[in-house]
Amino acid sequence: MLTKTSVDVSLRALRTLRLLVLVSLCVFISVSAASSPAQEGDDTEKKAEESHRQDSADLLIFILLLTLTILTIWLFKHRRFRFLHETGLAMIYGLIVGVILRYAVQVPRDTNVVPTGCFVNASPATLLVNVSGKLYEYTLKGEISSNEVNDLKDNEMLRKVTFDPEVFFNILLPPIIFHAGYSLKRRHFFRNMGSILAYAFVGTVISCFIIGLLMYGCVTLMKHLGQLGGDFFFTDCLFFGAIVSATDPVTVLAIFHELQVDVDLYALLFGESVLNDAVAVVLSSSIVAYQPQGDNSHTFEAMALLKSLGMFLGVFSGSFSLGVATGIVTALISFLFTKLRDFQLLETALFFLMSWSTFLLAEACGFTGVVAVLFCGITQAHYTFNNLSPESQDRTKQLFELLNFLAENFIFSYMGLTLFTFQNHVFNPMFIVGAFLAVFVGRAANIYPLSLLLNLGRFNKIRSNFQHMMMFAGLRGAMTFALSIRDTATYARQMMFSTNLLVVFFTVWVCGGGTTQMLSCQRIRVGVDSDQENSMSFADGSERRSTKQESAWLFRIWYNFDHNYLKPILTHSGPPLTTTLPPCCGPLARFLTSPQAYENECQLKDDDSDLILTDGDISLTYGDITVSTDATGARTSGGLATDDLDRELAYGDHELVMRGTRLVLPMDDSEPPFTDHLRM
């Protein structure tokens, strides 16, 4: 009975979906036909109105596309199809609409584009044009190449559905990147911090240069064969390497989350993909900034290289500090204005505004907004999140989840659309084959050698099947697209853009679709509960010891500093500063310590317990330090001595459970900010 009902509903839903596809396509076509530029009036107001209607219709196309994607993906989820992720589906729908726009919709030749014959000796931002006695204001949109002029006049419709590339950087990417930072699974991220940083920084740079060199070879060969239709310098190749090095395995991570794949593998992949986006953005802008002085601007010059390197370091560290700073300011505000918790709307609004202002501040200062936003997200998740009321925690989670979902699917459906509507594609088979090879080799040169080196230092080795999986999961996505659409003025950039589109399509559909097969082929454990995994590692003495040692040099320093000083200053958790600061700083410590810290002292309310509690050996150890620094605690173990660490580890499962019952609070403060159920 119940099954019958469910099948009935499914069938009906499917039928409705089909109907909806038809209806929405009809609506969209009629709308776009109806709102094609009117021929009649020369009136400016009418033109502005027409233009506004056209804009609305264009945006409506995307909204309907997203709606369709949502309905279809629901069907897929409902039937547990895992071969196609929502982003892949969004691309397919985008492609279909792109084909329709390109071939099915006939738009009259546009009369709205007029080249002026007159000569101006500069390109001002604002131009005033005198049209039969009336002044009109024009704003600069950008330089345009002569071959674009014909396209311009040819198809207004296709031009109209082409968004300003800056939309991606200023509106769509920030929520995606912030959400990535905010939803970083902190405990596993910090446990693998060294490896993640290596993959993200060293790996991306390796990948960038390998791809750049290979592409330079490819381009040189093409030039010899006469296949190249324009300039393609070495810096262009490096630029290509930088933008195509930003991985974005949303599809893979969604399946990982659904199947509960090994948490370390998840953390490595997610952490790498989040951070290498940031590296790729700054790297690509540094490469663009490489401009040797003198006549031949494409030769090697040490000075210019140093300048680029300096710029890379400056912009990256600047964006990083700015992001962290805003995160800390937000944490401080939410820490001081404790009564703000009573007004969740104000709290959520404040959180949203402060996070947004990070982006704007970074952009206004000449840093990179998305990088700042990423680190702001991580900081917010680590500090501010603990100060928020439980309701605001939910609200902020859900808000950024929604924004991320919408922005991501919008970008991917736009990608599909743009394959047909973009006017200046340069598809060169040789370049494309070369690029696919280079991307493959570049990824391999990132993962395998680095894993080898990391395994020398890691006791908890990155096994070869993990390495293969990471190699396979090198999907390209939103960031690569946004970086390549940003500038499509030259021949080289156009070829890159077209090739990148194909790389994204291929990796999302083929690699993304094959994730489940790859997982079973590589015999990677699925259905791993992170808690369970911890108790398993307890059973294996050697592994336990290794994790401890691995984390020791980086994690230990950071954790101590964070736990003893930052957490108490920025959140209501952690030990009172009076117990952690040296006695000479007594007055300062008393001033800085929140009254609640004393109140909570007995309860040991550490909202960081998610990082401590279920996190196996090392975290357990540090969790204990929390106890030992707590003056009223009953435990006697003190300090950081290795003996204590080892003794701690011997407690094992039982201790974990005991501690769990002691530390867990009625609030859900202690949850990690996102459980990524959005990607289910």
Added chain:
Amino acid sequence: MLTKTSVDVSLRALRTLRLLVLVSLCVFISVSAASSPAQEGDDTEKKAEESHRQDSADLLIFILLLTLTILTIWLFKHRRFRFLHETGLAMIYGLIVGVILRYAVQVPRDTNVVPTGCFVNASPATLLVNVSGKLYEYTLKGEISSNEVNDLKDNEMLRKVTFDPEVFFNILLPPIIFHAGYSLKRRHFFRNMGSILAYAFVGTVISCFIIGLLMYGCVTLMKHLGQLGGDFFFTDCLFFGAIVSATDPVTVLAIFHELQVDVDLYALLFGESVLNDAVAVVLSSSIVAYQPQGDNSHTFEAMALLKSLGMFLGVFSGSFSLGVATGIVTALISFLFTKLRDFQLLETALFFLMSWSTFLLAEACGFTGVVAVLFCGITQAHYTFNNLSPESQDRTKQLFELLNFLAENFIFSYMGLTLFTFQNHVFNPMFIVGAFLAVFVGRAANIYPLSLLLNLGRFNKIRSNFQHMMMFAGLRGAMTFALSIRDTATYARQMMFSTNLLVVFFTVWVCGGGTTQMLSCQRIRVGVDSDQENSMSFADGSERRSTKQESAWLFRIWYNFDHNYLKPILTHSGPPLTTTLPPCCGPLARFLTSPQAYENECQLKDDDSDLILTDGDISLTYGDITVSTDATGARTSGGLATDDLDRELAYGDHELVMRGTRLVLPMDDSEPPFTDHLRM
């Protein structure tokens, strides 16, 4: 101890706030100074970058303004200051920053604005300009009057913080208006539907024409006295009347909600303000569309008047139908795709996208987006809301609450700012005095005569103190501002804009601030619980009967149709169609009825119970019809006969409680979508 801590925290917060004000002002000034246009390069890319940095800095100013507003308003709420609402505060901060921008920030004379000497014989949407061999693309921004040209060159900074007026209509107003529709307290709205419609439609038109006529008198006088610096036609006066008739008593409603003022008064005011926004938008665009043919375009012409009238009716009904249609489509989707409830993110995203597409569709079809969005919101609240999962109900509520909060405060802080940064203010003392008088008289001519007429039909009279309160609560806000900033090209429009700003400031600060005093002065009951109020009306037999009769003609028909046909088709509540449709429609009814309707039949799961349950006599009566249509119900009363109605009324309090225990479900489906706690 607790009080001391609280005071401590308050003091510390206050100190931080002061610090923050300083810091943010410094940041903003340094940012705006740093990002003032660079003098050096002629390079287009650099210019675009500069422009982007400047844009970011400008937006940052507003974000910081909003942040400050939030922190300050938190202090006010915390200390229960009611004399200043967040919108009023946002205006004050806006004013302060406006003064700083205007007088304190020195920006070098801009070299980016260049008038071309060349002559073009049309004003195309896109202009290509040949600058020393390179082509640059320019897009049309609009016509500009000659006196603006100097301002243009004078202060790029001030121009930059001036947003495109269409931003208000396309980005900021839609969420505000949708939220108003979505949070309409339905039961009290429907109970007073007749009166609300009268105030909103008849009242707004009366107010528009009264103000228009008075202003025409004022303008004629000014012309005689030589005080008028440009043309000011009768249509301009009417236009002024239309845009200034849109009331927006956010401040008053917030206080009403906080003090739990009489629900009927609340419903009347809120309902009127929501609907008269829609009327004012369409009315003003119809007045603009009034263009008699022939030479003298400002004389009376019956044909043109009829055309305007037709346009008013067409656009209004078109927008209305479109909004309702999209709402119904969303309800149908959420009704059919029941399993969507398992994926709250998809559900929320779908809801958001469908609501947004209403706006875009209306704009693309040439209707009015905000009107469509309003009715879409009401439909969503009435039908779709019931089909959503409880989590999605919360999510959508919170999302639109947040968007509304941000948009509203943004508009009000922009209003404050623009008093100083807008370049073409025309402050004419005589016009301003005339406008204030006209606004006062227009409001009076709306409220008092209509109330008199309505009281003839209403048995539950609108008492004179309610009338005075409604008169007093005629604040002007976001809609008036957005409508008047939309077009500031002519002298008349500039004068209107400046005057409207003053009207908004005065009404928000003075009327909004005096609400509490006015309430006590008019002896209007506060602290009224809506349930309690119902039981009170039960005690008074005559009033009970009267409400029944009042609602009879409009509410009864609508309620029956809605309950028997629409609710069962669009939601999982209400009686199965098989019981409400005539027997001849049996197969259709069986096809349309959701399987759940049969399952719920025994439980009588009517999510509309909020409209029924605590709503006093008439709703109780209809609530009973729900029972009688329920085939398995134990009650024997059947049909709509007046005898039954009367018999029902005799049940009184006891019955209400009994029914309450029978009808209330464990879910919070039955809550009205918003309880407006955002305005607390």
